[in-house]
Amino acid sequence: MPELYYTLFATLLDSSSDNIIVTDSEHCITQAGNGFLRFVGEEREALLGRPCYEYVLMEDVTDIEQALTEDKAWQGQLLLKDSCRNTILHEVMLRRIDVAGEVHQLWVMRPMESAGEVIEKYLQYDTLTGLPNRSLFIDRVEQAMINSQRQNKSVAILSLGIDGFSRINEGLGHDFGDRVLKEMGQRLQLTLRNNDSIARMGGDQFDCVVVMSSSNDGVIVTEKLLRTLKQPFDLDGQDINLTASIGISVYPSDGSDVGILIQQAESAMRHCKRTGGDSYQFFSHKMHDLAKRRIDVENGLRHALEQQEFVLYYQPKVDVKSGRIVGAEA
Incomplete structure (x- = not known):
């Protein structure tokens, strides 16, 4: 059963797009996912056994060590060196794991978007x-x-x-x-x-x-x-x-x-x-012509109102029998 778990874990490690490593109690790398190998430009054999601090830059590890001692997860932002030795800011989740009585740390690191990418x-x-x-x-x-x-x-x-x-x-x-x-x-x-x-x-x-x-x-x-x-x-x-x-x-x-x-x-x-x-x-172009004509009419009416160009005319109402004007209508 432990061998099955190890195989499943290794498969997940290699298929993830995140940069993932496992370190021992001395913070040396014991496993690394394919994403991390591509990021740092190293072969797996050359990477295993090396201190993770060659790639993960940390000035103060007090908070991290305290969290791991208390068996708590640590989450924060750290710089990682890529294959060109450029430093890229990552969101990091670090958790202590016990494997066969030995203490290890699981590092899951995801590149953060740069300011330019966000903009x-x-x-x-x-x-x-x-x-x-x-x-x-x-x-x-x-x-x-x-x-x-x-x-x-x-x-x-x-x-x-x-x-x-x-x-x-x-x-x-x-x-x-x-x-x-x-x-x-x-x-x-x-x-x-x-x-x-x-x-x-x-x-x-x-x-x-x-x-x-x-x-x-x-x-x-x-x-x-x-x-x-x-x-x-x-x-x-x-x-x-x-x-x-x-x-x-x-x-x-x-x-x-x-x-x-x-x-x-x-x-x-x-x-x-x-x-x-x-x-x-x-x-259809006919549809376009109708829309343009509607706009032209609306603009013409608006302009006429502003320029007071409307004139009101009255039409007389005539009594048919007498011929007299009895009213008017607009």
Whole structure:
């Protein structure tokens, strides 16, 4: 049985992505996982028996020694030297283990994100859902377009908006609405194929980029997304039923500018919402012309109000029998 435990432990040690070592009472390395070997650039035979302090930098070990003496776990941050002798900050969990009457220490060490990595993640990913944001999505669409040119394929941009999502925020609160959006993002991501990408563009809008091997791939993915969202969201024992509207633009038939393609998909999505939702709509230039005309009319009316250009005319109301004016109407 001990041999079986040792084999299982060694397998876990080698399969973990963390940097893991086991040391003896003198803090010399007795076992090391593959992750640690790759990190320090050493062969296993050359590493075993060497003091761990050659790789793990510690100025004061008092707290660590006290925790191990009291058979408690120690957790903190330490610097490790990598294969290029650079020092990388790690989150470290250290625990005492007894094996066949001998005292050992298990070191589990995970590299911490650098400040630059944290900033980059903040700039490229949505903080609520963890999905790519608009900036990263644009990069992924551009890359998909480049790849599709080489392979003579098309790319579909799907813009998905939740029908009537504001009712959830108004009726159940924004915190509850945020939980729905997080659950929704996870569900949509699991629905997509491996080579498709999804992003949260803001609010209740999620956009997807789909590389199409056949002309109906965009429709197939769109219908899967709509079916997925129709399944109730169970939060705190409460079923939330949602539907969505999806607008679709296609590269290269609708254009080659990423910003315009995304705008076209969003325009088609809004048109779909106005016509009842729970469906999808391909972008058309007629749709664009109607939207532009509506904007022009609204802007013209607003300008006319500001410039006091409206004039009120009255139409007389005439008595048919006498021919006399008996009133007026606007």
